[in-house]
Amino acid sequence: MNRIVILTGAGVSAESGLGTFRDTGGLWSHYDLQQVATPQGFVRNPGLVHEFYNARRANMLEAAPNAAHLALARLQAEFAGEVLIVTQNIDDLHERAGSRAVLHMHGQLTGALCAACDHRWPAPREMAPDAPCPGCQVPNTRPDIVWFGEMPYHMDQIAAALARADLFVAVGTSGEVYPAAGFVDEARAAGVPTLEINLEPSGRPGRFDRVIAGPATQAVPAWVSRVIAQAP
Numbered sequence: 723m724n725r726i727v728i729l730t731g732a733g734v735s736a737e738s739g740l741g742t743f744r745d746t747g748g749l750w751s752h753y754d755l756q757q758v759a760t761p762q763g764f765v766r767n768p769g770l771v772h773e774f775y776n777a778r779r780a781n782m783l784e785a786a787p788n789a790a791h792l793a794l795a796r797l798q799a800e801f802a803g804e805v806l807i808v809t810q811n812i813d814d815l816h817e818r819a820g821s822r823a824v825l826h827m828h829g830q831l832t833g834a835l836c837a838a839c840d841h842r843w844p845a846p847r848e849m850a851p852d853a854p855c856p857g858c859q860v861p862n863t864r865p866d867i868v869w870f871g872e873m874p875y876h877m878d879q880i881a882a883a884l885a886r887a888d889l890f891v892a893v894g895t896s897g898e899v900y901p902a903a904g905f906v907d908e909a910r911a912a913g914v915p916t917l918e919i920n921l922e923p924s925g926r927p928g929r930f931d932r933v934i935a936g937p938a939t940q941a942v943p944a945w946v947s948r949v950i951a952q953a954p
């Protein structure tokens with residue numbers, strides 16, 4: 723086995739204290755997704771959107787990577803083959819755990835984007851609707867995050883990696899948001915073995931070849947140790 727593609731979701735950051743989305747008490751039970759995670763919501767009320775992401779950016783800065791992030795970074799460092807992490811998460815915990823090859827398909831809280839000129843720069847702790855873009859000075863800046871109805875980032879690179887993978891692993895994701903939720907189907911169509919590591923199996927039975935159930939901080943380090951031990 724040489725090439726592993728790992729898709730992570732909010733469940734991998736849950737034990738770092740960052741909220742998930744669809745679990746009981748998750749983010750979407752406190753905020754209306756349409757108001758804070760769509761381009762239409764941003765146009766309607768940019769102040770509310772910035773408030774939502776400023777709060778998540780503050781949570782992220784207070785959070786620390788957990789044993790699952792650290793185990794995935796260890797796999798990238800010690801596994802002789804390629805390990806690509808594709809994350810739906812917008813936090814930087816994979817990077818802070820030492821991971822290098824991370825694709826943020828839904829963008830990052832650490833990034834800012836100008837909705838007027840497409841300029842990108844490191845996001846300040848707090849963003850506001852009246853803050854001018856450092857590039858064009860127009861006050862129309864947003865977090866560099868992919869909202870519903872927008873095309874995720876790195877899709878071509880992800881499709882190519884899935885097609886040539888020897889194993890596809892989904893960690894801590896409910897598998898409800900597309901196109902990420904379709905990656906397991908793309909992998910299966912390419913004959914790639916699939917593994918889910920999740921608090922409990924998500925989606926319909928048989929969607930993954932194998933399922934390891936348990937909290938990410940326990941299940942992921944145990945799985946990584948086995949992969950490293952078995953590697954030639």
Ligand code: BV8
Nearest residue numbers: 731732733742743744810870871894895896899900921938
């Ligand atoms: C697009 C950034 C088209 C914002 C996010 C096909 C069918 C149906 C619908 C669609 C479709 N194609 C497109 C759509 C529409 C939509 C969609 O999928 N809607 C869903 C709700 C049905 N998709 C889109 O709009 C996407 N765009 O397709 O554009 C297009 C085409 C051409 C040109 C232009 C455009 C864009 C989707 C991206 C939206 N942005 N995030 C933000 O973060 O605020 S998505 C959002 O959901 C988050 O990023 C999150 O990452 C993602 C998925 O959630 P999960 O990570 O899975 O989190 P969740 O809470 O759901 O699950 C947590 C899991 O962890 C659970 O299983 C739980 O059991 C487990 N867990 C909990 N604790 C632990 C644990 N596991 C282990 N250990 C623990 N301790």
